[in-house]
Amino acid sequence: MNLLRSRLVQAALILIVSYLIFQFAIRPPAPFSVLSLYMGIVLLAVLVYVSSDSDSWRAFLRPMHATLVDPGKRALRLALMIVIPLLLGYYAYTQAAAKPQAPPELRAVHPAPPDTIQFRGKDFKIAGGDNPLRKDAAAIPKHVAAGGEIYVRNCMYCHGDNLDGKGHFAHGFNPPPANFQDPGTIAMLQEAFLFWRIAKGGPGLPKEATPWNSVMPAWEDRLTEEQIWQVIMYLYDATGQQPRRWETAHGAH
Numbered sequence: 427m428n429l430l431r432s433r434l435v436q437a438a439l440i441l442i443v444s445y446l447i448f449q450f451a452i453r454p455p456a457p458f459s460v461l462s463l464y465m466g467i468v469l470l471a472v473l474v475y476v477s478s479d480s481d482s483w484r485a486f487l488r489p490m491h492a493t494l495v496d497p498g499k500r501a502l503r504l505a506l507m508i509v510i511p512l513l514l515g516y517y518a519y520t521q522a523a524a525k526p527q528a529p530p531e532l533r534a535v536h537p538a539p540p541d542t543i544q545f546r547g548k549d550f551k552i553a554g555g556d557n558p559l560r561k562d563a564a565a566i567p568k569h570v571a572a573g574g575e576i577y578v579r580n581c582m583y584c585h586g587d588n589l590d591g592k593g594h595f596a597h598g599f600n601p602p603p604a605n606f607q608d609p610g611t612i613a614m615l616q617e618a619f620l621f622w623r624i625a626k627g628g629p630g631l632p633k634e635a636t637p638w639n640s641v642m643p644a645w646e647d648r649l650t651e652e653q654i655w656q657v658i659m660y661l662y663d664a665t666g667q668q669p670r671r672w673e674t675a676h677g678a679h
Contacts, residue, residue, distance in 0.1 A: 433486035555618035573660030
């Protein structure tokens with residue numbers, strides 16, 4: 427009971443009980459800013475209470491003074507020197523650390539491409555664009571073979587030798603590389619869309635594709651325009667898919 431007569435213990439109990447009441451007993455729960463305001467008022471009231479006269483103030487300070495200067499409380503001082511900085515550091519960390527938040531917009535797996543992009547310094551029209559290499563039907567097998575070589579040299583390590591998104595490095599990526607065998611991927615897209623995604627990669631995605639951006643590199647500095655079209659032709663040929671036509675896309679709207 428002597429412990430409860432201590433002004434310091436009484437002040438601490440009042441603060442603890444007040445916090446529990448404000449935090450759990452009041453419904454609906456008060457926002458943190460309101461809770462901080464209430465606790466600040468309670469703290470001021472407690473300080474007025476313990477400093478109402480000189481004897482009460484000395485009784486309030488006595489345990490703290492003894493902890494700081496009493497030789498018999500050296501272990502307690504050492505413990506406080508460790509615990510208090512750790513608590514302050516943890517509080518600072520929780521205030522500064524980034525908190526997970528839901529994306530402001532729904533993520534688009536296949537975001538709408540821009541109307542026009544810059545490819546090696548020249549304007550390249552995506553909307554309505556077609557693969558120019560398909561105009562020469564006799565040369566298509568040659569372009570497909572060249573695209574297969576490009577795929578093996580550059581793309582297989584992520585997208586896999588079966589084009590199923592299970593390459594050697596695929597397990598290290600989130601989201602994983604695209605599975606071209608899935609009919610919900612390239613079969614749903616125009617070839618110009620693939621040209622944009624290969625040329626610009628993950629860095630070229632619009633904001634609606636965040637926060638799970640692709641790790642796809644931008645290939646416009648490594649592959650020519652013809653090489654990109656060739657690898658696109660190989661993707662469709664190897665998977666047995668047909669590219670979506672712009673006429674179909676317009677008709678659906």
